[in-house]
Amino acid sequence: MRVGKCFLGLAACLYAVAADAERVPMKLWYDEPAKVWMTSALPVGNGGIGAMFFGGVAKEQLQFNDKTLWAGSTTRRGAYQNMGDLFFEFDTPETCTNYRRELSLDDAIGRVSYTIDGVDYLREYFASNPDSVIVVRLTTPGHKGKLNFSLRMQDGRQGMTRVDGHTMTIKGTLDLLSYEAQALLQADGGMVETKSDRLEVKGADAVTVVLTGATNFDLASPTYTRGDADEIHRRVSARMDKAARKSYKKLKAAHLADYQPLFARVELDLDAEQPDYTTDVLVRGHKDNAYLDMLYFQYGRYLMLGSSRGGQLPSNLQGLWNNVNNPAWECDYHSNINVQMNYWPAEVTNLSECYAPFITYVSTEALKDGGSWQQVARKENCRGWAVHTQNNIFGYTDWLINRPANAWYCTHLWQHYA
Incomplete structure (x- = not known):
């Protein structure tokens, strides 16, 4: 009996290894840097913070967001905000050979590689959920x-x-929220010089940049905030200190151990191989290619993992990626179909955990005694709660009463429970 069990276990392991070896790589890749944020920059995210990288050769831009950073309040709609940018300016020409910019959905790591004067350059980008940081490795x-x-x-x-040692910090206050973000540069070899507004790296073998940020948003609080700027600073600094004590190898290993089991739960196999042409060519000229269907399916799962893991807020109209302070429709929570659409794929693609922020959001707002959602219902001479179509993160709701929205929301909650 034990021999039989061992044999079956070994057979299962061998099958799993073989199946994994046969998986077609899921990658978006390009042979030039991105030019437009919306249509060609590539996203990384850990569910709460995210970034878009362009992959420029002489100059790289990493634009980043925190899902809780909003202007506005309980009485003003406001809008979702761009938290900031990191700009890398390299002492190299713009021209290069062997250029490749890619995003691997299998490991949630972006990469940029190219060659200048016989030297190969490589950058890696990922957003770690276990460490709550974004990492860039050069x-x-x-x-x-x-x-x-x-x-x-x-x-x-x-x-x-503010530049202090090898750490750069931005901080400020909006209508209701305070925020802070920090970026730490760690170099292997070479020198790092601190200037008034930047850090300069000279002759390094490798560099790791760790980025993180937070606000004092708290969905459960009557004021939607908890703590002041000093508390945010302590929280962001503690997160950064913890990540800084880890090597790049350990940060990457923790990220992969967390992400890959979730992503690998589902495979869509349409018997297609990865084409040898870039993703933009694939989309423009080969819409009948089955690999594009596989990639599109998995890219949706990747974006859900990147914008809806943990925290108190569901994915907004753009997931969590946004590079302006006046985004279309404020990048808000539209109750008439949009927030529901975000979560249609959650259960059927085996990402049930990604429902948690949506459930937290709905249950917290609906059960606030005298909260804005209950007030909307009272104005309709109804019990319970109701919402209008447009909603910010502070309970503010306006633009047309949406009477079926609460039932629609609860249908999602029931499906998750079932």
Whole structure:
């Protein structure tokens, strides 16, 4: 009996290894840097914070967001905000060879690689859920002392940036919320010089940049905030200190151990191989290619994992990625179909955990005694709660009563329970 069990276990392991080896890589890839944020930059996210990278050669831009960073209040709609940007300026020409920019959905890691004067350059980007940070790693495989660049951090509202040692900080206050973001640069070899508004790296072998941020938003609080700027600073600094004590190898390993089991739960196999042409060519000229269907399916799962894991807020109209302070429809929560559409794929693609922020949001707002959702119902001479079509994160709701929305929301909750 034991021999039989061992044999079956071994057979299952061998089958799993074989199946994994046969998985077609799920990648978006391009042979040039992104030019437009909306249509060609590539996203990484850990469910609460996210970033878009462009992959420029002489200059790289990493634009980042925190899902809780909103202007507005309980009485003003406001809008979802751009938290800020990191700008890398390299002491290299713009021209290069062997350029490739890609996003691997299988491991949630972005990569940019190219060659200049015989030196290979590589960047890796990922957003870690277990460590609550975004990580950028710069190397020159096979070469030492070749990394020379400056790093600058810019507030999304044109605020001031503080540079202290190897850490850059932005912080500020909006209508209701306070926020802070930090970026830490760690270099292997070479020198790092601190300037008034940037860090300059000279002759490094490798560099790791760790980025994180937070606000004092609290959905459960009557004021929608908890703590002040000092508390935010302590929280962000503690998160950064914890991540800084880990090597890049350990940060990456923790990220993969967390992400890959979730993503690998579902495979869509349409008997297609990854084409040898770029994703933009695939989309423009090969819409009948079955690999595009596989990629599109998995990209949706990737975006859900990147914008709806943990925290108190569901995915907004753009998931969590947004590079302006006046986004279309305020990047809000539209109760007439949009927030529901975000979660249609959650159960059927085996990402049930991603429902948690939506459930937290609905249950918390609906059960607030005398809260705005209950007030809307009272105005309709109804018990319980109701919402209008447009909603910010502070309970403010306006633009047309949406009477069926609460039943629609609860249908989602019931499906998740079932």
